[in-house]
Amino acid sequence: MERGLLLPGSPLLEVNNLRVEFTTDRSKILAVDGVDISLERGKTLGLVGESGCGKSVTALAVMGLLPRHASISGEVIFKDRNLLKLRRGEIVKIRGNQISMIFQEPMTSLNPVFNIEYQLAEVFKLHRGKSGKEVRSEIVDLLRTVGIPNPERRMKDYPHQLSGGMRQRVMIAMAMACEPDILIADEPTTALDVTIQAQILELMKELQRIHDTGLLMITHDLGVIAQVAENVAVMYAGHIMEYSGVRDIFSDPLHPYTRGLLNTIPRISKKRTRLEEIKGTVPHMSNVPPGCRFHERCSERLARCSEETPPLSNVNGRTVRCWLYK
């Protein structure tokens, strides 16, 4: 119904100038600083960067799931509404219904004291007003779709009776139960074995294709990005550093940080024996470095880099934040 109203190509979700700062006893942590991203129906945006650069915080801000000590500004536009301005009673109707999220830790993301059926039924109850026996067959179907064998029996199981891969399938089932417009996946495969990883990614792509879901895939693994994403946003220390199509990112990375990340993935063709690491670590955001946030680790640093912060700018139709392209 509402889907038809959206113009083709117009973004499903738009995050504009998002800024998140945590105030703790001792310090202020600027976790996200002016992030712009947008997500289209049926398309996947990869959000990539090292640990601690603000990926999860960005996602949680979209979901309205940040703790109270976070101060948030900017806008998150979904279906003409700014989610950051919604009252609690309204955002809970969107969560798990139109926008869903799955998390990195399948072992701890399901409630240990409720069985799988209860945890899935809850979603239907919350958003479809259905309960009990009405949804049993839907749950069975759903579990079958995500590849859980013997769903009639398995749904009586408690989380501790399932393997990590199975639990992540249950999480996916839960997230997709209401056929959301948007699925945010925060490192959904990081904790899993390589073979299971591939299966889970395959499953997510399949469900995305069926339901035409917009997918925000958060990862620090460019291999995952290569498999699923059309567009990529490279994030570093709360900033978007580079934002472009997945082909460009891999064939012609502009930002030195992107190049650094690419050097960390093994490539058979180049016969590298040792992977290169990016030297140094992500700066802690209680103490934001002046100038370009990456300058302490950048091998192509210019004089101005440690003083002036480069803006995100357009370079031949691509978006990058670096003084090399000015």
Added chain:
Amino acid sequence: MALYKYFIKRLALTLPTLIGVSIIVFLLIHMIPGDPVDIMLGDRVTDASRLALEERLGLNQPLHIQYWNWFSNAVKGDFGISIRSNQPVIEEIMSRLPATVELTVVALFIAVVFGIIFGVSAARYRNTTIDYSMIGFSLLGVSIPIFWLGMMLIFFFSVILGWLPVSGRLAMGIAIPQVTGLYLVDALFAGNISYFWDALKHLALPAFSLATVSLALIVRVTRSSMLDVLSEDYIRTARAKGVRENKVVFTHALKNAMIPVVTVIGLQLAKLMGGAILTETVFSWPGIGRLLVTAISVRDYPVVQGVVFFVAFAFIAINIVVDLFYAYLDPRIRYE
């Protein structure tokens, strides 16, 4: 594994404990320094009464036979005859049991219900005035001696304000028809609200004194357990599903947070039983605790044995119930 199988397993594990307890209680009478018969009879000792008592207690038989006789009678509820009143010990216990049960159950109810409500609110409204006042209350509560608290409550509410009675279970001249011996329940059976009210007024101070320490502890444990649970990943999942905050707290979090709380409640029951002795003494509450204190002071050993064994037995039974509840809450125990 189904809950009932767990129950049976748990029951079997109880048997050794029960036997151990019974041996200790049995030996109680033999641990009296000197000759138990002399001590129990005091000045009243004559040769005839000596023999009679020895006979009655079976002290002239070998120890293991004595134990067996005592144990096989005890499990049937026969603890012998009170030296002081010449009544069967079990009758003495049974006539005072309802008073103690009523007191402990109401105290436990207060401690558990308010303990959980306060603890959950403190966690939910962390670092607010609500939280700080709960922390303050629980710090105070755990360190107050029951004896002193009881006295202060009597002084304030009974002596100064005159709102509540000083002691006993009912006002003079009131007699509630006995059905269960629990006056609150019996008053309701009798359909007499003013009796109910009277019984409640008598119960208020002793129950509150008895509850305070446990209440404070339950608040503390609930709060910290809730705070742990609320930062768990599955709580974030629940929120991401669109569950409203109240339901997140009271369903998703509370059921998990209750697991350590139930352990503490189980432990508190032992404390409540001990506390009941003090409380009954302060408020002249005619329960088992007072029976025990009196029996000790007049060296009525069959009664002492009977009460101690009975309480130990009750304690074991309660522990089983607590464990069952535990297994109900946590599927990981059930399926072990």
